[in-house]
Amino acid sequence: MVWRAPARSMDDNSRTNKEKEELDRAIALSLAEDLKRPKGYRWRTDQDEDLARSLQDNSNSSSYPPKYAPSYAPWEYNPNSYRKCSGCNKDIVSGNYLGCMGTFFHPECFLCRACGVPITEYEFSLSGNNTYHKSCFKEMTHPKCEVCHQFIPTNGAGLIEYRCHPFWSQKYCPAHENDNTKRCCSCERLESRNARYMSLGDGRSLCLECMESAIMDTGDCQPLYHSIRDYYEGMNMKIDQQVPMLLVERHALNEAIEGEKHGLHHMPETRGLCLSEEQTVTSILRRPKIGGRGLIGIRTHPQKLIRRCEVTAILVIYGLPRLLTGAILAHELMHAWLRLKGYRNLTPEVEEGICQVLSHMWLESEVVPGSRNMPSTSTASSSSTWSSSKKGGTSQAESKLGEFFMHQIAHDASPAYGGGFRAAYAAVNKYGLRSTLDHIRLTGNFPL
Ligand SMILES: [Zn+2]
Ligand SMILES: [Zn+2]
Ligand SMILES: [Zn+2]
Ligand SMILES: [Zn+2]
Ligand SMILES: [Zn+2]
Known part of the structure; x- marks a missing residue:
């Protein structure tokens, strides 16, 4: 029922491959360098x-x-x-x-x-027929760390060894994995020595690019929430009930998870929750201000949530960029939709998988040009009132961020979220969303 940060083990896996590739290249490079002089x-x-x-x-x-x-x-x-x-x-x-x-x-x-x-x-360096100062050649070919901006040092075996993010291709010295270099909680990039990240005050840090579109309080989030409800309506999946949505701090979200009968407490980092119990939840009333390198003056407000239907509220952690907040909302709204439509006792793989598909679809509609048409299974799209609430459109940096969130969903290593997504995505591509949902209702499983 919860959205948590995707497990990074598959990233690590693909990173290992990529790394190996990069390392091979680095080895080849240092050999070539030797051959060149x-x-x-x-x-x-x-x-x-x-x-x-x-x-x-x-x-x-x-x-x-x-x-x-x-x-x-x-x-x-x-x-x-x-x-x-x-x-x-x-x-x-x-x-x-x-x-x-x-x-x-x-x-x-x-x-x-x-x-x-x-x-x-x-001594000089030779590459093809071109000659170079040794220092110029090194400057040109020796990989530089994108965190400390120094040449990446050679390891004990005399090879240039570095880490490389599988999506961003950010190259860095392996040492920065363990030297308290900050990692953006949204896009995973490491803080470069010449760009300061913003501390969210709860152990999370945000890069300035993610900060740009960060959603900081409940009021801020309402237009996005409504546009995603409209997105569901446009797919003929209208959610009739007025489910309240609250933006909350990290500890408030974790407390709410504790209060849920069926909460998945073991998840490493939870970012959203579709609440079904009655609870009092502290939501963010007024956004914090930027003070120094952190945020100050956050104003919160305890809110008693009354259960009027199967779903009490949707909670989302504050401080994430618009596209990630939207992806979380799309995921949690799918939980709400399933519950309100009477889907019962789904396995985590099926439920989280199909919720991730909706999240992925919404992201795609935001970042891929021309993908705004409704899925082919929708029969009522012509009468849809769905429209984008965005003004102006998505910037290039924001689109790239959206592509990263899609990549993260697709490459998630966890069986429920990642495995579930891949199975659900294959089924939706083959049979369409509507038939897949009908099949799930009847059998509790994806059509094969
Ligand atoms: Zn979920
Ligand atoms: Zn001459
Ligand atoms: Zn030179
Ligand atoms: Zn470095
Ligand atoms: Zn970031």
Whole structure:
């Protein structure tokens, strides 16, 4: 009956795969980097300094070959051949020149592909035919941590090892998983050192992008609640009863769960609840203000909820962005719909699964352009009064956030929410929502 934060183990799973992929790439990269600067490509080292100097100086070329010529031949040397600078395409007439793999350069023409400045260092990096300062090449190719903005360090095995979020592809040092770096309670991204997250005062933190559309009090949430009820009505699933909806603090939500006879207390993080017992619930009357890095001045109000039908109220945790709050409301409203329509004794997999499908469908209608038409099973959509309550539409950042919430629902590892969603989603895609619901009513299970 509750919406809780999706279990992250499947994320971890896919992250492991992605990570492995990334790690393979990182290994390949560091190997490639080694290959790109074999000893033969160095201009000079202590041992061959004399050689290099003699080769760079045309007038001194008669001293070649030196006594201790290395076994490899970094500089092709042929005093009788005609030399053209590969940088400026002009002849190299006299003075210093550099040679590498059969090509020659004026020293001022041997440029770093990245910064355009001549390379004067002994060692440089080569990628294809392009030459780079070692530092420029590292800057270009070595992954940087998106939390501390440093190069991601190599691990004990000398490999670049990092974590990567499966949806956002945020790359970061593994250390940030355990160094109290804040994670946004809504989008899971880690706090970057140059962006400050907002503390919600109950152990949760919110990134500024999620904060942008966060819903902070019960009044704030009413238009969204009504638009989602309209969404149900548009699918010919009108909820006639006036079920109150309250935005609540984290502890108030947890207390309400304790007060429910059939609450699922073991869930790690609960975000919404479809209440069926009579309770007094403390709701948020006035939104808190931003003070420093946290929120202050929240005003709450105890509210006695009277049971008039199968459903007493819908509770949602405060402080989440509009699309996540809406996804939770869509989920809880489906619980309400099932109860009010007399669906009884469904397994958690079936009930949570179908509720997640409605949540996913609503998100899709918000973020996917052109998906606003009603599901094909709806027969009364033409007479629908459903319309979007949104003004202006969804910003690109908000759409991306919506896609993330859909991804989270689809990849949830828990058997009831994740497994249930995937089974329900397959059934709805095959038979349509209406037939799937009819089948559930008759058999208690999804049609196969
Ligand atoms: Zn639920
Ligand atoms: Zn040149
Ligand atoms: Zn450079
Ligand atoms: Zn880092
Ligand atoms: Zn966020």
